[in-house]
Amino acid sequence: MNKKIQILTLGAVMLVSSCFMTGCSSKKNELMNYRVKASGTAMQITNDTTQDYLSKDICVIPKKGQTKKQDAVMTAGASLMVNDTDGKMLYSHNIYKKLYPASITKIVTAFVALKYGNLNDTVTISHSAANITEYGAKLCGFKEGDRIALKDLLYSFLIYSGNDAGVAIAEHIAGDTKSFAVMMNREMKNIGAKHTHFVNPHGLHNNKHYTTAYDLYLVFHHLAKNRTFMDIVSRSNYTAKYVDATGKSKSLYFTSTDRYLLGTAKAPTGITVIGGKTGTTNNAGSCLILYSKGKKNKDYISVVLKAAGPYALYGQMNHLLDYGTK
Template sequence: MKYKRGLCILLAGILLTGCSSNTMYNEFEDGQQIIDFISPDSSEIQYADSFAKDLCVVPVNYQNKKDPFMTAKASLIFDVTDHKILYADNVYERLYPASVTKIVTSLIALEECDLNEMVTISHNAANITEWGAKKCGFQEGDQIKLKDLLYSFLIYSGNDAGIAIAEHISGSVEAFAEKMNQKAKELGAVDSHFVNPHGLHDDNHYTTIYDIYLFFEECIKNKTFLDIINTKGFTAHYKGADGKSKTAFFPSTNRYLVGREQAPENVTVIGGKTGTTSKAGSCLTLYSKNSNGHDYISIIFHASTGNELFAQMTRLLEYESK
């Protein structure tokens, strides 16, 4: 029997909180739980218990003492080595993710593609018209290796690179969005819906910080992904439509990597993904380690400014050194 991963997360959350009730969540319709009753020794529970060992599970009714310094709409930090919640606030609210969306796009590219494939930049990718949209500056007809495109996409957060990746994999942004939503179902990211590969605003493009944790947990298993997010700056080499060589340098948007912010003592920031739009506020997903060798994922959505975002992220990272 095939089980939905989202079901397993919720079952595991009940199990880990010691609930003795036979009431279990077994289906979702547009984010609404439907209650059913199953036997406590059933295969569903056994499967969920095993599945939970690989994840940090936040029960739906989980509450920790609110940190008054954490004013962003949603935040979390997990010890992913021991699968422990260090802090979690509002992890299941649907919010706009801005360029944190690029984690989802990158996961699909890393899973499905040969990174040596050549990508040709389309007219659509080269001509984003949305005001304020960050672009790498690729021009129609440019040809670039997918690996270099992915570096540019994650490090610099160029939205034109995102469209090029989506079209290369699926033929169109719309078809790629369907693939993103299918991947969300596979990972149990039940409160997400994506309509584009980059995170430029759309009212129907949303996720939760817990769902992003599920995507990011998969991404950090990939060495190439880790190499990319740990890079301070990247020089892309590619060819124009006329066959002439081009280069472009893309600095990281991660302030910890470029020295604009300092992590707490005994904490090493590996990397992550920033995101900012007017409606999403300032967002950040981060992977870090402490001096004891433990790995951590921390996420903040909807901080009021970039300075507030990184100040609050540093606060979360202090939980590692306690």
């Protein structure tokens, strides 16, 4: 056995052992049928149900390793609850089913913007950003020619879920929304989220714009390590300051779309909601991804996609959060 093969083999053994020790799943054979291969100097572990690139602290949930007996309360299209501290699956259903994410898309836009953008940059709102005409599209209300720091734009975008801010961010980073979507898809694949395809930065409906609960978990897991992102999604409101096309100082006040942060939804006793991102369209239903803390200071990521409405969404999310108190 040559030195390169020895290194690859040792790396594979260490990575698999690490996943078992962190309790990624309840099945002993969870990593069976994976294959290890060299790609340049990178290590890859692949199969047809999970990611190409494994972070050492990712919870791996093979398709057959999902919760076998479905809970009658969980009627959403897909749902997932992970102990993110220990990398342990607590509940999962249809997590590889391709569904429309609506505005949860915006966390991936943030992922790209935080990686490639400078938060101190000044963004000028374009005509296309200021003139979204799709019925029901939520807008921050920025006008063509307005100039705003990327940081303020990103806070407005995630907290209020304004689609005009999403277009402005995409154009600033990549030149146009189509090129930005290419970046989104590339970055998702780079973290192993290979069941995702995006065509816009905001999540307004398109039949070719979809993801999975597991892919959203993967990107949120990475974003949770970013202090700026976590500060944004934990806020119940934000005042964005900017200047208009004439140079006049302006401000807009935004409130969160997350009912936990607004106090109109209450998490189970023992759970502290840190923050997250909502999403709603007719095709996507009601969606929410959430970061929370439970007993012994454990962190949790929970996802509900395609619930029948806000009442069902928060009821089912609370049911998932209950797992974090047990």
